[in-house]
Amino acid sequence: MTDHTENIGAKAQIDFNCLEDNCDGIIRFSLADIADSDFQTVCKKCYHTYELDGVLREKLLKMLKLITTLREIEDILGDCNISISVANGEVKIPYALLLTRLNTMISLKIGDRSVDFHLRVEPGAEETFR
Ligand SMILES: [Zn+2]
Secondary structure, rough: OOHHHHHHHHHEEEEEEEEOOOOOOOEEEHHHHOOOOOEEEOOOOOOOOEEHHHHHHHHHHHHHHHHHHHHHOHHOOOOOOOEEEEEEEEEEEHHHHHHHHOOOOEEEOOOOOOEEEEEOOOOHHHHOOO
């Protein structure tokens, strides 16, 4: 429980499907890890190494910032809703759901391929701090 940002980064997990043909491996890493400019990750099934370039890392770090910010305002999120207009009115989605129930996905390019990165954030440790 040291630095708040670090803490959240460690809890934010990213995964994507291995891009190698005939490999169904899933590559997982922590969002905090990519702050390291030497970051690379390996598919545990085919051992293909992935280096994420600066642009890609920057985008993922922005996602980390978003997640961090959401966590920081968690206490007021309970009062916030996202309102979506539908054919017969409005649907309200509690903002907090975005943190806990919905998985964030960001599609980025690796080479000329579009890759879906799934972000998962562990639930906050609010109970721990009573
Ligand atoms: Zn693989």
